[in-house]
Amino acid sequence: MIPIQYYLLFAGFLFSVGLVGVLIRRNAIVVFMCIEIMLNSVNLTFVTFSAYLGDATGQIVVFFVMTVAAAEAAVGLAIIISLFRNKQTLNINEINLLKW
């Protein structure tokens, strides 16, 4: 008999932790992992709603999110590899070409 709010709040907690990681870490791979935590926290809310409402749509969406996450991980890690080859660093503060 666990209220739905507990699940949602815990998802929010995970999201916030991931957010902190994204904001304060400079290692690109760790930042990436934090993004995965944030994605998973959202997945958790979807599954929670799906279970509490008895509707499959939430779980289907989680299914798609996983696909996207897999694709994203593949491309993102490829980008990280080619970045590292070129700049010999993973510090995202040093990768600041996106400006004037």
Next chain:
Amino acid sequence: MVSMYQFIGLIPLFPLIGFLINGLLGSKIKSEKIIGSISVLAVSLSFLVSTFIFFEMINLPTEERLKIVTLFSWINVGSINVDISYQIDQLSILMTLIITGVGSLIHIYATGYMHGDSGYWRFFAYLNLFIFTMLNLVLADNFLLMFLGWEGVGLCSYLLIGFWYDRDFENSTTSVAAKKAFIVNRIGDFGFLIAMFLIVQEFGSLQFLSVFSQASVIPSGDKILTAITLLLFLGATGKSAQIPLFVWLPDAMAGPTPVSALIHAATMVTAGVYLLARSSTMFILAPITMDVVAVIGICTAVFAGTIALVQNDIKKILAYSTLSQLGFMFLACGVGAFSVGVFHLMTHAFFKALLFLGAGAIIHSLHHEQNIQKMGGLKKYLPKTAATFFIAAFAISGIPPLSGFFSKDEILWKAFSSGSIWLWLFGIIGACLTAFYIFRLVTLVFNGEERFDEDLHPKEVPSAMTIPLIILAVLSAIGGLIGIPHFLGGSNKFEEFLEPIFKRANYQLPIAHDEIFMEYLLMSISVALAVGGILFARHLYLKDNSIAEKISKKYNYGYKLLFNKYFVDEFYDKVVVNPIKNFSDSVLWKKLDVKIIDEFINASGRITEYLSSLFVKIQTGVTDTYVLIFVMGVVLILLRMII
């Protein structure tokens, strides 16, 4: 039975196709034969279609001959509707026949004349484009479509005058001559445009039929109508090279000779006359304009005739002759004899095209020598050219029964009967001048001793060039027979054919008394004067130039004045061109443009630059900063939702 009328769209379509093929693919097609055939075929097919329509028309009862064929809607704004539609009536089909008929002959001729030129395909593309726009001009059923053609022929004229853009022409280049033609034409076009605005304001339509039927109920002498007609006439003076806008036509001789024949003699310059004839309903209601037209016409006729007396460039003489003949056409329109003006337009198209093509043949055989003082005795080298040239010369001089006689004599008679004795008097002076200068030209070129370089061996031009000459010679000779006036026992089929077009205009005219005796008398005088002019010219120039030189020495001042074309170009340069240039240079460019307009634009640029230099600092390129700002936004939005 299928009516040919519905195929009217084909007439302009063929030259357009020819233009597109030659213009887009011409540089790829290496063969001159293919390019030439496409071009000639395009115009001849148009001629064929117009002939069919013409024959269908003459078999119809008079009241069923007028028809408007709408191809598609063009502009539909507010109450103004302008369609791409063609008006088929006696006048437009006649003009179409002249344009496509003379046009195809000149196309055939040009295939020989332009042989070996590096811009062969370009030349024929331009010629076809010209025919296309000219057909739009004459077939249009509204002022705007006519204006489109009007501008189009101006453009083609510019392109063709400057065709040999790498050659020199009279101390400058051909492109200067081309620009001059274009700019002077623009002045006339300005008049046309303003006239169209007034027409829209006054009648709310641009369609000929609707405008003219509304105009015909306006009382004679109405101010707005006078303004409209004067402005239209300004447009006509630009295109038809009348005083004061005639200066471009002599310079237009910088183009290849077939162009001079096609554009600057037979077709384009007659657009002004066509405009007057088309709007005759409005002109007849504006007596002031009619007087202006008649006076300008006769002035140009005499003025250009005198200049032509002393020029030495063969094409220049013919150019001034064209001015003079156009003056006669305007004289006819000015005294209300529109159909006679159109008649002269047609006969002039024949013999002036012939003269120019003949001149082209002479120039061709002498390797681009244009000075008649360096010719002479060419008769035995160029027998066919000489024969046809003589026919044209007699025709333009007004010797019966050649075509020029009927049309010119009719003009003079109308000038006398509907205008005044002074118009007639200056008219016969102009006719006499015509006879003199053309026979001066003929004598110096074909008779007398050979004054050209000895290493030149002139020989008869190829048959592609002589055949059009012969056809045009036949037309020049017999073309006048369709317009024999009643008192000479003819039936004047021509006037009868055009009668419905000028019905409204003729209705207003005082009916001329057919004084047969007077007609015969005046006719004899003009013929006598023409013959006199011819004999005088033969006498002066046949043996040697000594008498002519003596005369020119004696009246040195007058000779100089004429030789330098009354210094009109210099006058225009001083009074109009240079002040405008100086004003543009010192005020408009250096002050207004550089100091004010440019500064405004630079200032707006500089302000933007400064502001962006402030804001650019936000963009650090560090991704976490962006994320941080983004999350701050999210937090704020959530906060707003809670509160």
Next chain:
Amino acid sequence: MALEQIIFWSLILVAGFSAIMVVVSRSPITSALYLILNLFCLGGFYLTLNAQFIAIVHIIVYAGAIMVLFLFVIMLLNLGDESKLRERIDWKTYISISISVAFFVELYYILMIQTPIPVTKLHVNSAEVGTVEYLGKVLYTQFIFPFELTSILLIAAIIGAIILAKKKFTI
């Protein structure tokens, strides 16, 4: 305390701890291992929510595939030497943490205080919904089009990853 609740709270404990450790540990490998733990806990959550199929897929895809990829990359790039990438603590760190905390507080306020009636029971159908059979039916009927589209997405990702990792790009 029921078994259900014991499981729930212990999962929360482990998942929260592992998530924090992902963020704070120095070595990326440690982070990655904690992340795997975190993902297993999430799988446990899915099981408590009767979403059996998703839980299994989650473990396979994340812990089995994605995390292996992460570890491979870390080892390929030889990121053991952490002295190269010293994490600094400066004013931006504090702002970031406080903003994130503010975010969590806002969520707390919305969920716990603004929402008056707690829903405490799973839906009666939830056990049936989470089965492979049921999800498969929905996925291959109602969601067939997006499902097919994911194939394009995956193809694009494969090609993109190959091209990016193959050549040397000059940046």
